[in-house]
Amino acid sequence: MIDTHCRNFYQKIFIDPLLQSERLNNLSPNTLTEFGCLFGVLTCPLIAFGYSFIAVLFLLISGFLDTLDGSLARHRNLASIQGAVMDNISDRLVEFSVLLGLFFVEPNSRGFSCMLMLGSAYLCITSFLIVGIFTRNGSKKTYTYNWAFLERTEVFIIFLLMILIPSQFFLLSSIFTLGVFLTAFIQIWQFFFANKENASL
Numbered sequence: 001m002i003d004t005h006c007r008n009f010y011q012k013i014f015i016d017p018l019l020q021s022e023r024l025n026n027l028s029p030n031t032l033t034e035f036g037c038l039f040g041v042l043t044c045p046l047i048a049f050g051y052s053f054i055a056v057l058f059l060l061i062s063g064f065l066d067t068l069d070g071s072l073a074r075h076r077n078l079a080s081i082q083g084a085v086m087d088n089i090s091d092r093l094v095e096f097s098v099l100l101g102l103f104f105v106e107p108n109s110r111g112f113s114c115m116l117m118l119g120s121a122y123l124c125i126t127s128f129l130i131v132g133i134f135t136r137n138g139s140k141k142t143y144t145y146n147w148a149f150l151e152r153t154e155v156f157i158i159f160l161l162m163i164l165i166p167s168q169f170f171l172l173s174s175i176f177t178l179g180v181f182l183t184a185f186i187q188i189w190q191f192f193f194a195n196k197e198n199a200s201l
Helices: 002-015 029-041 043-048 052-075 081-105 107-133 152-164 166-200
Strands: none
Touching: 002 052, 002 152, 029 043, 029 052, 029 081, 043 052, 043 081, 052 081, 052 152, 081 107, 081 152, 081 166, 107 166, 152 166
16 A cells, blocks of 8 residues: 555655666666565575574665666666566565565474465465456556555565564564455455446446
8 A cells, every 4th residue: 555655755755866867877677676686585594594684674675676677667768578577576586585584584483374475475466467467557567556455565564574573473474464365355356346347338
């Protein structure tokens, strides 16, 4: 929900000024995606070995680069399906790396919770991909993206809290799992409701 309601404000304050930088415009959007992915993947060993604050910093850098790469691509008219695919694969790698790192902290006690988080993410991603295939893309992005109850900013906030407050891992992992399952349910329900309305016209 934060992405939906605050993206324009975030874009104007943090992203648009950077897009005027000649140095940034000399970089490829894919380079930003690659660095964002690298920083995100490195959070896995950092979390596992207890470097929580460095892991948080790397995850914040990864998230920022993830918002910057697409904006730069659109600013330079370089947006492409290939770039969108690369960006989405990078996002999933980062999320998996964080979950893997959280699992390695205490594999015996956290295993089931991490499995539930992965399962909910798997279902949610599948729902978005399938619905996206059958939904006309009316956004500026190269792929269809509808409103979600739990968007990437909320996911990052929960990740950051799980890293910084390990004592609340089970509560936070439950919130994550329920939120992602609810997001998938809303996505599927909206799709069927919209198609039911279209069929009745």
